[in-house]
Amino acid sequence: MVLALRRVGRPSPSPCQGRRTLKPTLLSAREVSRRYGRIVALAPTTLEVRAGDALALIGPNGAGKSTLLAILAGALDPSDGSLGAAVDRRGPKIGWVPQRPALYQRLSPRENLELFARLEKVPGPSGVADRFIGLLDLPDDGRLTAELSAGNQQRLNLAVALLAKPEVLLLDEPTASLDPRQRRLLWEVATQVREREGAVVFATQNLDELERFASRVAVLVGGELVFEGTLEEFKASPEADVFA
Amino acid sequence: MNKIGFLLGKDLRVLRRSPILLGALIVYPLVFAALVGAVVRYANDRPRIAFVDLDRLPETLTVGGQEFNVPLVLDQVNDSAELIEMEQAEADRKLGNGEVVAEIIVPRGFASRLRGMVESPTLVLKTARGGLSNRVEQQTQALVYGLNRRLQEAYIKANLAYVRLIVDGGTGSFLGDEFDVVGLTRAGEMLAEIERTTKDPATAERAHELSIFVREAKLALGASDESLRATANPIELQVDTGAGRTWLLSAQLQAYALALTLAFICVLLAAAAIASERDENVIGRLSRGLVGLSSLVAVKVVLAALVAVALGLVIALVFGILSTVFDVTGGEPWARLPLLVVGLVLAGAAFGAFGVLVGVLAREARTAVLVAFLAALPLVLLGLLPAGTVQAAHWISQAFPFAHAVDFFQSALYDLDPWKALAREAAWLVGLGALFFAAARLGMRRLLA
Numbered sequence: 257m258v259l260a261l262r263r264v265g266r267p268s269p270s271p272c273q274g275r276r277t278l279k280p281t282l283l284s285a286r287e288v289s290r291r292y293g294r295i296v297a298l299a300p301t302t303l304e305v306r307a308g309d310a311l312a313l314i315g316p317n318g319a320g321k322s323t324l325l326a327i328l329a330g331a332l333d334p335s336d337g338s339l340g341a342a343v344d345r346r347g348p349k350i351g352w353v354p355q356r357p358a359l360y361q362r363l364s365p366r367e368n369l370e371l372f373a374r375l376e377k378v379p380g381p382s383g384v385a386d387r388f389i390g391l392l393d394l395p396d397d398g399r400l401t402a403e404l405s406a407g408n409q410q411r412l413n414l415a416v417a418l419l420a421k422p423e424v425l426l427l428d429e430p431t432a433s434l435d436p437r438q439r440r441l442l443w444e445v446a447t448q449v450r451e452r453e454g455a456v457v458f459a460t461q462n463l464d465e466l467e468r469f470a471s472r473v474a475v476l477v478g479g480e481l482v483f484e485g486t487l488e489e490f491k492a493s494p495e496a497d498v499f500a
Numbered sequence: 501m502n503k504i505g506f507l508l509g510k511d512l513r514v515l516r517r518s519p520i521l522l523g524a525l526i527v528y529p530l531v532f533a534a535l536v537g538a539v540v541r542y543a544n545d546r547p548r549i550a551f552v553d554l555d556r557l558p559e560t561l562t563v564g565g566q567e568f569n570v571p572l573v574l575d576q577v578n579d580s581a582e583l584i585e586m587e588q589a590e591a592d593r594k595l596g597n598g599e600v601v602a603e604i605i606v607p608r609g610f611a612s613r614l615r616g617m618v619e620s621p622t623l624v625l626k627t628a629r630g631g632l633s634n635r636v637e638q639q640t641q642a643l644v645y646g647l648n649r650r651l652q653e654a655y656i657k658a659n660l661a662y663v664r665l666i667v668d669g670g671t672g673s674f675l676g677d678e679f680d681v682v683g684l685t686r687a688g689e690m691l692a693e694i695e696r697t698t699k700d701p702a703t704a705e706r707a708h709e710l711s712i713f714v715r716e717a718k719l720a721l722g723a724s725d726e727s728l729r730a731t732a733n734p735i736e737l738q739v740d741t742g743a744g745r746t747w748l749l750s751a752q753l754q755a756y757a758l759a760l761t762l763a764f765i766c767v768l769l770a771a772a773a774i775a776s777e778r779d780e781n782v783i784g785r786l787s788r789g790l791v792g793l794s795s796l797v798a799v800k801v802v803l804a805a806l807v808a809v810a811l812g813l814v815i816a817l818v819f820g821i822l823s824t825v826f827d828v829t830g831g832e833p834w835a836r837l838p839l840l841v842v843g844l845v846l847a848g849a850a851f852g853a854f855g856v857l858v859g860v861l862a863r864e865a866r867t868a869v870l871v872a873f874l875a876a877l878p879l880v881l882l883g884l885l886p887a888g889t890v891q892a893a894h895w896i897s898q899a900f901p902f903a904h905a906v907d908f909f910q911s912a913l914y915d916l917d918p919w920k921a922l923a924r925e926a927a928w929l930v931g932l933g934a935l936f937f938a939a940a941r942l943g944m945r946r947l948l949a
Binding site: 332357362400 | 503506513517518780781784785787788789790791948949
């Protein structure tokens with residue numbers, strides 16, 4: 257396991273710190289925070305994401321999981337702190353799947369895929385759209401995205417994030433509106449990203465997904481990172497009660 | 501630039517998929533332009549004026565032997581002003597609270613002075629201060645001018661009757677006193693008879709001299725009809741109501757129709773388009789290096805400019821065809837189309853930049869559309885106020901592209917030498933557009949929050 261996530265100000269290094277050097281850092285956040293006026297959505301947080309990581313962000317609603325993912329994705333500027341990465345954080349190597357689909361509702365799934373492929377400068381946008389429509393079993397009957405089911409919209413949301421072959425995939429509660437078969441499909445795709453020396457960071461409220469897919473766990477409560485460690489460490493820690 | 505093109509293509513495709521919205525956006529401003537044009541025209545033409553008759557004018561007033569039907573005369577005046585008869589106290593109160601814009605008072609003794617034709621009777625005009633008072637004064641001057649012309653005709657007729665009496669002789673009256681006049685014709689005959697029958701050469705000589713004078717006086721007075729009318733009206737205005745464009749095809753209405761359509765469509769469209777990027781949650785994805793925030797603002801501004809050109813050309817086409825079909829003169833609907841396109845691009849972009857600013861501030865598409873409408877409506881109405889009526893309104897309207905778009909379109913389509921006005925208004929539109937663009941770009945981070 258190559259992920260290290262530390263609570264700000266924590267004096268002692270993570271038990272896994274010794275393994276950090278084994279795999280390259282793909283993405284790092286140093287003391288990043290986000291405030292809306294006097295409201296602190298995310299307290300200063302430091303973490304690193306390395307190749308092969310599957311980091312689960314857990315915590316109650318409003319804990320700051322989506323804010324942290326949006327900052328890591330480069331979609332939201334931190335109020336303080338900085339991001340660093342072996343790859344360009346604004347480049348196409350990070351795939352972001354926000355909780356609410358980020359899609360043009362008045363375009364068809366194919367039109368969405370082709371448009372974002374062109375914006376990502378992916379060669380052969382039509383062929384790429386064909387491939388993802390087949391891979392994620394997306395409807396291709398000319399219907400607009402607004403007319404699709406929540407599950408189909410979420411899979412299209414995932415497809416758009418995968419267009420540029422991301423090295424880091426950021427998933428914000430991606431399975432909330434998916435049926436079991438679609439969930440399986442999503443985790444297969446996420447596993448493929450890990451297997452090609454990428455990493456997956458996902459926010460979830462689902463204990464089963466956490467146990468089956470996560471290699472590391474970070475717990476956020478009230479905008480603060482209160483725990484980080486391996487899945488085993490998490491199970492043994494009092495923070496595991498977050499699912500209680 | 502390619503990315504701007506891709507997003508622009510997306511926006512146009514989305515717009516094409518909302519035909520009802522597009523139709524409403526086109527029809528609404530056109531109807532609005534016609535209604536506002538009518539309101540502006542008739543509001544300016546017919547101010548409400550209180551009419552206070554302290555002299556209790558009779559139904560029929562005889563001046564110089566000519567009868568005037570007073571209600572009929574007032575009805576004719578109603579073309580240029582709405583005269584409402586009332587008592588002085590009520591008129592004073594209504595002038596005070598703004599229900600009427602002026603008060604015309606007919607003082608006591610007015611009719612008798614008018615009948616006497618010795619001194620001019622006086623009408624009294626009371627107006628409110630500022631606002632429309634200058635305009636009302638002009639309207640009232642026009643009203644008095646109309647009355648004077650009708651009275652002048654009566655005076656001339658009466659004076660000519662006296663002249664005819666002097667020439668032809670007969671019975672006349674002045675200030676109620678009747679008298680007999682021999683007349684120049686009869687006087688000439690009498691002098692000729694004296695000249696012929698007298699034995700005294702000195703008397704015959706004097707009679708001859710008088711005959712010459714009478715003949716010359718008859719000639720001179722015979723021409724008095726034309727000269728009297730010429731003296732009364734040194735310059736006569738000939739009104740030819742069929743020479744210009746009909747009101748519906750007027751330059752003013754066309755320019756207003758174009759500017760109004762653009763003001764609403766471009767502002768609403770740009771505001772909704774930028775806010776919908778946030779509503780659809782796409783702006784976060786785009787801002788991750790796919791499309792810069794400045795480029796995103798530019799996409800919406802270009803979208804507004806493109807739509808402005810398309811709609812503006814349709815409107816210009818309709819006006820041009822109507823002008824050709826009805827063979828109206830006074831404009832160059834076809835030759836000036838390239839200039840018009842320049843104006844449509846500049847105005848559309850300026851309105852679009854303002855719309856993006858509204859959308860960025862409102863953040864949500866529905867709120868953005870409402871705020872855009874609420875912001876555009878008063879700014880457009882301010883631009884409709886004639887210059888010189890309310891100075892503050894004029895200055896505020898200068899900070900919005902509407903008034904400059906109207907002036908640009910009017911100059912582009914109808915001025916013989918439009919270049920100076922076009923350069924000035926184009927500079928205004930570019931400047932305002934750049935200002936709104938910069939402000940919108942500064943606010944774009946609000947959409948990411």
